[in-house]
Amino acid sequence: MSNTLQAPYDHWRNRYLLMRHGHSQANQQGVIVSSPARGVAGFGLSELGEQQLAQRVADWQWPTPTYVVHSDFLRTSQTAAHIAAAFGLTPSVETRLRERYFGELEGQGDDRYPSIWALDAQNAEHQHHQVEAVSTVAKRMRAVIDEWEQKTSGETIVLVSHGDPLQILLTALAGKPLSQHREQAALIPASITQVGD
Numbered sequence: 001m002s003n004t005l006q007a008p009y010d011h012w013r014n015r016y017l018l019m020r021h022g023h024s025q026a027n028q029q030g031v032i033v034s035s036p037a038r039g040v041a042g043f044g045l046s047e048l049g050e051q052q053l054a055q056r057v058a059d060w061q062w063p064t065p066t067y068v069v070h071s072d073f074l075r076t077s078q079t080a081a082h083i084a085a086a087f088g089l090t091p092s093v094e095t096r097l098r099e100r101y102f103g104e105l106e107g108q109g110d111d112r113y114p115s116i117w118a119l120d121a122q123n124a125e126h127q128h129h130q131v132e133a134v135s136t137v138a139k140r141m142r143a144v145i146d147e148w149e150q151k152t153s154g155e156t157i158v159l160v161s162h163g164d165p166l167q168i169l170l171t172a173l174a175g176k177p178l179s180q181h182r183e184q185a186a187l188i189p190a191s192i193t194q195v196g197d
Contacts, residue, residue, distance in 0.1 A: 013149050014153060014156070016195045017065060017157070018161070018192065020188070020191050021162065022048075022078075022082075022189050023049035024044065024189070025045070026075070027189065031110060032108055032110055033099070034099045035101060036073070039074065040073055042074060044075050045075055045078045045079065049075070049190070056082075057082060057083065060086070062192060063194075067156075067158065068092070068157075069159050071097040071160065072093045072098065076160045076161060094144055094159075097141065098161075098165070100131070100164040101130075102132075103127075103130025104130050105129055105131065120181065124138075135178055138171070164181075167182070
């Protein structure tokens, strides 16, 4: 697979609000929680994360969502629940929006991330330490949008995911080399980035 995916859409049928989950217990503890075995049932939103979501809903400045779709990790499920409740929607799970799997670094300190990002910058296909390749993350994230673009139009879809996958997706949508994903502006917890018309 090449370092870039096909060029982004000339015309979007829907708009997408790419949302990172609110501040989580994993963020609070400074640990990597990337495996479904630990992230689906545990490490939900922190108290700060709950506050961020309440504020995000109160100060909503984006188009009104018609769908809320989320990773099945607890922190993204809880984030999606806040947004869906505010707009009378029922959130739906999409496992392809999961956190990037960090392999042998699971459970270690989040100070290990930069060493993986340095490897990413050299090769978007690498799987050192059994980490999920950037190219694999891009493919699964992009497939979610591709499917929505094929099946509907005129919708505003909130996709609740995680920092690395969203930065990788934004890099892919911009048609940039996937190895440059860390050159994207960092996505802070509970942030929303709009793409599409």
